[in-house]
Amino acid sequence: MYRIVIGLENKMAVVRNTKAQEAVLELLQRSKKTLTADDIINTIDVSVNKTTIYRMLDRFVAAGKVHFVTDTAGKAHYALCTSSCLQSHSLHNHLHFQCKICNQVECLPVKLEVPELENYEVHDMQFLSVGICFKCKQV
Amino acid sequence: MYRIVIGLENKMAVVRNTKAQEAVLELLQRSKKTLTADDIINTIDVSVNKTTIYRMLDRFVAAGKVHFVTDTAGKAHYALCTSSCLQSHSLHNHLHFQCKICNQVECLPVKLEVPELENYEVHDMQFLSVGICFKCKQV
DNA sequence: AAACAAACACAACTTTGTTGCATTTAAAAA
DNA sequence: TTTTTAAATGCAACAAAGTTGTGTTTGTTT
Structure with missing residues (x-):
């Protein structure tokens, strides 16, 4: 219900490496397009609970490793952050594309310029x- | 689950005016910010079933009267289309803002320029x- | 090796939105 | 005006996506 993350303000907690996390990161790395939690659950070869997948993705987003877009149906699609994501204070100002036919979402190498929003904190x-x-x- | 609409290709069906529809449109008109289906259900004074609200909103979107944005939590926020929505083939290329505190979403009078996407149909x-x-x- | 807390599993739950079908009703046709 | 017809609605049951709580496992530090 609350997929927003406040960035890295919350002190970097101790992080542990697990098979599951490695597997998920590898999936994301290999994938040309974004992946939904469901995609990951259905593709991953090690046995991982769906709750774990969701919490893991939240952690990756919080750590700035991963970003997501919600599609028009409200489903979240996750992608590894690339170097281009890290420019301009970790704002993901590149375009995504959702296909109505195959239902996939992909990151496009197209940056959109957004003017400063007076009095808003973006x-x-x-x-x-x-x-x-x-x-x-x-x- | 499928909030996309293919525009007006499906022949304009006969449309009927109902109290409920008028009430919803009036709510949207009066509102400074976008409204969720739930917002409408909780605010509207006439008795309307939630299914009706959802179907109604779908019709409004299909008719080009209303557009929506899904917030980071995957919830749809609806707003009346203004004249600015109708420019450039009914693409809603203005910016929206979602507040992490009040959770409201508003349309901003900021248009973003998007380059042509070669080989994609937007x-x-x-x-x-x-x-x-x-x-x-x-x- | 022991201790600690991060990461996980599992079940139950919540939220948002959808489907099917019967009923009502706005508007066109008679 | 009355009849007809299908658009719009109501209701109940359902579905998908994600969350919460709690107890267990397991990386990592001490």
Whole structure:
């Protein structure tokens, strides 16, 4: 219900390496497109509980390793942060694309310029475009 | 589960005016910020079933009267379309702001420029910035 | 090796939105 | 005006996505 994370203000807690976490990070690394929690649960080869997946993803987001976009149906899609995510105070100002046909969401290498918002404190952003992707258009 | 709408390709069906619909549109008109289905259900004075509210909102979106943004928690926030929504093929290329404190989402009068996406068919977009709004910053 | 807390599993739950079907009702047709 | 028709609604049951609580496991530090 509360997928927002306050960044890295909360002191970096001690972190432990587990098989499950490594497996999830590897999945995200290998994936060209974003992954939903469900995608991960259905793809991962080690046995991991769904609650664990959700909490893990929250931790990754909090740590700035991963970012997510919510699609038009309200589902969260996760992707590893790249170097470009880290520019300008960890704001993810690149565009995402959600395909109505294959339902996948991908990060696009397109940065959007956002003017300063007077009197607002901007912590993060999600830019989503919706339509039909390259692959699905060809079919 | 499927909040996307294919625009107006489906022939404009006969539309009927009902008290409920008028009431919802009036609520949206009066509201400075976007409203969730729940907001509407809790605010509206005439008795309307929640299913009706959801279907109604879908119809309004399909008709281009209303647009919505999904917040970081995956919840849909609806707003009346203004004249500015109708520019450039009914794409809603203005920015929205979600406040982490009051949890409200508002339309901002800020248009974002999006370059053409080669080989992609863009039907719509959702631009969301997240942080602390003007009012909540003052408290 | 012992201690500690991060990470996990499991079950129950919440929230948001959907589906199917019967009923009502706005508006067109008779 | 009355009849007809399908758009709009109501209701109940359901579904998907994510969360909470609690007890257990297990990395890491001491």
